[in-house]
């Protein structure tokens with residue numbers, strides 16, 4: 178039986194807005210604007226350029242001058258267009274423009290907060306869990322996030338993953354039969370050329386013991402133009418391909434991002450989001466809920482909320498752990514389970530990801546389990 182209803186995809190128009198272009202890029206052609214190469218070439222890297230996009234504050238000015246050597250600023254025109262020109266605390270600005278606070282190294286800050294160097298059998302591969310590895314394939318990113326954990330590597334051209342490192346990594350994965358899942362990471366895995374990515378995927382697919390791989394990228398957020406039809410067509414050959422991305426705020430969920438996610442999902446990719454809990458950006462249950470609802474509309478499953486780790490110069494982004502627990506408490510039961518990610522702390526020193534949950538278990542005596550539901554009402558479950 179056929180229905181007479183004209184089915185159109187109104188989700189895109191109803192829930193997502195196109196990104197308006199600031200004056201400085203008004204003259205760029207649509208062809209240029211939609212080209213990731215143009216976006217990459219025109220990244221905002223100087224104060225002079227930034228001042229044409231936003232009203233730069235005194236603190237941002239000073240922080241830029243002082244942080245330049247350590248951790249560059251680079252913002253794609255697309256992402257810069259999402260910034261509020263007049264609000265220094267705009268969540269997009271806080272993620273991309275240097276702030277004075279990042280120059281402060283807190284006493285508890287760690288140089289290698291996740292102990293990634295410790296579990297490296299070969300340079301470029303972190304093998305911490307029994308059946309999966311983190312594989313670094315580049316140290317570049319489309320944009321440098323101010324809250325980045327890998328600051329000491331990212332944006333340092335001398336630490337770029339060489340071909341030899343790539344080959345050594347692949348050789349390790351090939352000979353280590355316990356590995357079935359490879360996280361292709363960086364930097365941003367999509368800073369590699371399509372050819373290099375295809376080379377990596379084809380090498381991994383040729384290994385009998387490799388079942389799945391994930392591509393870790395923030396390009397869906399900072400450079401959605403990178404997700405071209407050609408790229409998606411290439412991925413189709415290597416399914417199942419999981420894409421792990423990093424949306425932090427509903428403002429990042431634009432029509433451009435929606436389209437990029439749609440192209441990947443239509444090519445058969447499974448999309449997951451790894452949000453980082455950041456003070457002043459998304460440390461609010463309502464914001465996280467709105468973000469996660471938008472993500473589901475883009476066919477992206479909220480996968481993790483990371484407690485901000487102990488990397489140097491990001492202590493101003495760290496929230497109390499209580500905040501993360503409160504967010505989960507305010508999501509679970511109150512909205513679709515699909516919109517509730519796991520809240521984890523990546524343990525300092527290489528302990529791995531440790532999940533935290535609000536306490537739903539009140540008491541456990543023998544066969545009797547006293548629990549509370551999402552509204553705080555108590556229930557008893559009896560084991561046989």
Ligand SMILES: *Cc1c(COP(=O)(O)O)cnc(C)c1O
Nearest residue numbers: 303304305306309310311360530
């Ligand atoms: C996060 C991570 C993984 C993947 O962990 P999942 O919980 O499977 O997503 C693998 N290796 C390392 C070193 C990691 O940090």
Ligand code: SF4
Nearest residue numbers: 318321322325364395
């Ligand atoms: S995309 Fe990821 S690796 Fe690159 S700067 Fe941002 S957080 Fe760091």
